[in-house]
Amino acid sequence: MDLRLQLRLCEDQRRIPHLIRRSIAVAAGCIVNAAGEVLIAQRPEGKIAAGKWEFPGGKIEVGERADQALVRELEEELGVHASAFRPLVRITHDYSDRKVVLDTWLVTAFSGEPHGREQQAFAWVRPERLFDYPLLGADGPIVASLRLPQDYVFTPEGIDEAALVSGLPLLPKGALLRLRQPALSDAAYKALAGRLAPACKRLGLLLMLDRDPAMVAELGAAGWHASAAALSAQTSRPLAEEFWFAASVHNEAELAQAQKAGADFLVVGSVNPTPSHPQGKVLGWSGFAALADQANRPVYAIGGVRPRDREQAFAHYAQGVAGISAYWSVPSSS
Ligand SMILES: Nc1nc2c([nH]c(=O)n2[C@H]2C[C@H](O)[C@@H](COP(=O)(O)OP(=O)(O)OP(=O)(O)O)O2)c(=O)[nH]1
Ligand SMILES: [Mg+2]
Numbered sequence: 027m028d029l030r031l032q033l034r035l036c037e038d039q040r041r042i043p044h045l046i047r048r049s050i051a052v053a054a055g056c057i058v059n060a061a062g063e064v065l066i067a068q069r070p071e072g073k074i075a076a077g078k079w080e081f082p083g084g085k086i087e088v089g090e091r092a093d094q095a096l097v098r099e100l101e102e103e104l105g106v107h108a109s110a111f112r113p114l115v116r117i118t119h120d121y122s123d124r125k126v127v128l129d130t131w132l133v134t135a136f137s138g139e140p141h142g143r144e145q146q147a148f149a150w151v152r153p154e155r156l157f158d159y160p161l162l163g164a165d166g167p168i169v170a171s172l173r174l175p176q177d178y179v180f181t182p183e184g185i186d187e188a189a190l191v192s193g194l195p196l197l198p199k200g201a202l203l204r205l206r207q208p209a210l211s212d213a214a215y216k217a218l219a220g221r222l223a224p225a226c227k228r229l230g231l232l233l234m235l236d237r238d239p240a241m242v243a244e245l246g247a248a249g250w251h252a253s254a255a256a257l258s259a260q261t262s263r264p265l266a267e268e269f270w271f272a273a274s275v276h277n278e279a280e281l282a283q284a285q286k287a288g289a290d291f292l293v294v295g296s297v298n299p300t301p302s303h304p305q306g307k308v309l310g311w312s313g314f315a316a317l318a319d320q321a322n323r324p325v326y327a328i329g330g331v332r333p334r335d336r337e338q339a340f341a342h343y344a345q346g347v348a349g350i351s352a353y354w355s356v357p358s359s360s
Contacts, residue, residue: 048124048125049124049125049126049127050085050124050125050126050127051085051086051092051127051129052083052084052085052086052095052126052127052128052129053083053084053086053092053093053095053096053099053128053129053130053131054080054081054082054083054084054096054099054128054129054130054131054168055081055082055083055096055099055100055108055111055130055131055132055133056081056114056130056131056132056133056168056172057082057100057106057108057133057136057140058132058133058134059150061150062152062153063150063151063152064081064150064151064152064153064156064172065081065082065104065140065148065149065150065151066079066080066081066082066148066149066151066156066159066161067079067080067081067082067103067104067142067146067147067148068080068146068147068148069146069162070144070145070146075162077160078160078161078162079149079159079160079161079162080161080162080165081130081165081168082099082100082103082104082148083095083096083099083100083103083130084099084102084103086129092129092131093111093131096108096111096129096131096133100133100136102143103142103143103144103146104138104140104141104142104143104148105138105139105140105141105143106136106137106138106139106140107136107137107138108131108133108135108136109135109136109137110133110134110135110136111131111132111133111134111135112131112132112134112337112340112341113129113130113131113132113340113341113343114130114131114132114168114171114172115130115167115168115171115323115324115343115345116128116129116130116318116319116343117130117164117165117167117168117322118320118322119163119164119322121163121164126164128164128168130168130171153169153172153173154173156169156172157169167322167323167324170290170291170323170324171324171345174202174270174291174324174345174346175198175200175201175202175232175346176198176336176345176346176347177197177198177201177202177333177346177347177348177353178201178202178204178272178293178326178328178346178347178348178349179197179198179201179202179203179204179348179349179350179353179354180203180204180206180348180349180350181203181204181205181206181207181350181354182350182351182354183206183207183208183209184207184209185207185354187218187221189354190222191222191225193353193354193355194222194225194226194229194231195229196353196355197229197231197353198333198353199230200230200231200232201231201232201353202231202232202234202248202249202270202272203226203231203232203233203234204234204235204236204251204272205218205219205222205233205234205235205236206236206251212237212238215235215237216237216241216245219233219235219241219245219247220245223245223246223247224246226247226248227246232248232249232270233247233248234247234248234249234250234251234270234272235247235249235250235251236250236251236252236253236256239264239265240265242265242269243265243266243269247269248269248270249265249269249270249271249272249290250264250265250269250270250271250272251272251273251274251293252264252271252272252273252274252284252287252289253274254273254274254275254276254280257273257274257275257280257283257284257287257289258280258283260283260287261286261287262287262288263287263288264287270290270291271287271288271289271290272289272290272291272292272293273287273289273292273293274292274293274294274328275292275293275294275317275321276294276295276296276306276307276309277307277317278317278320281294281317281320281321284321285321285322285323289323290323290324291323291324291325291326291345292321292323292324292325292326293325293326293328293348294309294314294317294318294321294325294326294327294328295309295314295327295328295329295331295348296308296309296328296329296330297309297310297311297313297314297327297328297329297330297331298310298329298330298331299329299330300329300330302350303329306329308329309329311338311342314327314342314344315342315343318342318343318344319343324345325343325344325345326344326345326346326347326348327339327342327344327346327347327348328347328348328349331347331348331349332347332349332352333347333352333353335347
């Protein structure tokens with residue numbers, strides 16, 4: 027093609043970016059050190075969104091896999107060789123001038139001392155302090171993913187209080203715990219939640235309640251969990267940003283509803299058939315991954331999955347696994 031014509035076409039394209047909705051595939055790494063801090067870098071002068079902070083990484087090249095791009099970008103930008111990593115969360119974000127599809131990875135082992143090869147500043151930050159840095163607009167769900175644990179435990183239905191209390195110290199450290207007791211009246215549920223909240227705090231468990239969202243702040247719990255039924259009545263975020271807002275999702279319509287309501291993270295299933303929901307729709311791992319891929323937020327896999335299935339869950343972009351029976355020594359139907 028004639029060079030002048032080519033230049034002219036490029037110029038025209040620059041003028042109508044809003045008409046050409048380019049989608050950019052990006053791989054980014056959340057490098058975690060032994061102290062549990064994560065590495066962020068400041069975008070250097072001359073790049074788009076200069077001055078904002080980000081998880082190091084860059085564009086996936088033609089013919090390259092996301093994991094290959096991750097390793098290459100971390101070497102190019104930081105002089106670090108990533109040797110152990112796994113998928114974290116996948117995000118599609120629409121900036122006004124471009125659409126970005128971000129494949130993020132949790133990097134748990136690397137060699138080399140990070141240094142800003144592009145003269146960019148960088149910092150090791152505890153996940154709960156990441157809000158102190160102006161991160162790129164797409165990165166909120168990555169921060170949520172870094173702050174959340176790998177296990178989401180539900181209480182067995184009808185478990186007695188003594189068994190519940192004695193089981194708490196045996197749960198994985200830092201786990202989310204949903205107090206799910208559908209047979210209790212609201213008053214009995216609230217009383218039980220009030221007795222459990224201090225113990226959960228002491229043990230570092232994140233207590234999630236599923237009745238009136240106002241109960242969460244009142245009792246000092248960690249957040250609110252919306253069942254699919256509760257979610258259908260929810261058009262906006264029902265509690266303050268400082269608390270977690272989770273939702274159960276089984277299909278695309280419920281996913282859209284959870285996104286509209288502004289849920290921070292989801293529980294998606296059933297991945298496998300379970301005795302407790304024999305008639306429930308089974309997604310399989312591929313159905314799970316299809317929903318997780320559109321979620322734009324961390325997603326736990328539920329339904330016939332156990333902590334030992336975690337690696338498989340990660341491979342399908344899960345935050346981790348959720349369940350009942352795998353976590354308690356009392357008999358349960360799940
Ligand atoms: N690396 C990274 N990019 C992000 C994050 N969040 C986010 O929206 N992005 C966007 C910003 C950019 O539009 C795109 C990454 O492109 P980039 O400019 O870093 O690409 P690159 O490293 O290959 O740089 P270049 O050589 O092409 O300039 O993804 C993030 O946390 N990390
Ligand atoms: Mg980059």
